[in-house]
Amino acid sequence: EAQVTQNPRYLITVTGKKLTVTCSQNMNHEYMSWYRQDPGLGLRQIYYSMNVEVTDKGDVPEGYKVSRKEKRNFPLILESPSPNQTSLYFCASRPIRGIFYEQYFGPGTRLTVT
Amino acid sequence: ELKVEQNPLFLSMQEGKNYTIYCNYSTTSDRLYWYRQDPGKSLESLFVLLSNGAVKQEGRLMASLDTKARLSTLHITAAVHDLSATYFCAVRTNYGGSQGNLIFGKGTKLSVKP
Numbered sequence: 001e002a003q004v005t006q007n008p009r010y011l012i013t014v015t016g017k018k019l020t021v022t023c024s025q026n027m028n029h030e031y032m033s034w035y036r037q038d039p040g041l042g043l044r045q046i047y048y049s050m051n052v053e054v055t056d057k058g059d060v061p062e063g064y065k066v067s068r069k070e071k072r073n074f075p076l077i078l079e080s081p082s083p084n085q086t087s088l089y090f091c092a093s094r095p096i097r098g099i100f101y102e103q104y105f106g107p108g109t110r111l112t113v114t
Numbered sequence: 115e116l117k118v119e120q121n122p123l124f125l126s127m128q129e130g131k132n133y134t135i136y137c138n139y140s141t142t143s144d145r146l147y148w149y150r151q152d153p154g155k156s157l158e159s160l161f162v163l164l165s166n167g168a169v170k171q172e173g174r175l176m177a178s179l180d181t182k183a184r185l186s187t188l189h190i191t192a193a194v195h196d197l198s199a200t201y202f203c204a205v206r207t208n209y210g211g212s213q214g215n216l217i218f219g220k221g222t223k224l225s226v227k228p
Binding site: 031033035040041042043044045048058090096099100101102103104105106107108 | 123145147154155156157159162164202204206214215216218219220221
């Protein structure tokens with residue numbers, strides 16, 4: 001089954017404790033992206049990657065890091081989480097060729113930073 | 115910079131009624147997407163609109179695109195409770211290094227009441 005998986009799905013942590021949210025896709029997509037969703041703000045892009053070893057900032061990159069060492073994986077790293085990073089996070093992937101460029105979203109990770 | 119505005123942000127409907135959600139965007143784009151999100155769930159793709167005058171229908175939902183007016187509509191016909199969800203439009207950027215990224219509207223929370 002074609003899918004994007006994220007782990008963990010729920011995470012409660014404390015300020016300053018480094019964490020990583022994993023994202024993996026099995027569709028051989030070149031493009032991967034991280035979004036955060038906050039009430040009333042819609043989805044905002046954090047980082048994206050056009051291919052292995054190619055990453056770039058989205059609209060809200062502060063406080064986040066990413067890496068793309070393999071095509072299928074795109075982890076999101078919070079080196080020193082703060083309460084304002086409490087949010088619902090989505091990973092997505094899509095092909096870079098074709099007509100629709102449709103993005104496929106993971107199930108989401110709900111992060112709470114206390 | 116591409117901006118996407120949806121309205122209304124909240125919509126309470128009675129079953130059996132019709133209504134329209136609007137999505138305006140500020141600069142030229144070649145792809146517009148509609149997604150549905152149920153509470154606590156991921157985003158589900160509804161429609162991809164590619165060209166001016168495009169119209170797509172799935173059940174009680176019909177989406178259309180007017181690229182000259184930079185406007186897309188999502189029309190709901192004879193609403194039923196199962197359509198209660200948050201609906202997002204997203205527009206693909208056509209410019210610069212971020213070409214191909216999606217900019218999301220803030221979402222329309224639809225509640226269909228008996």
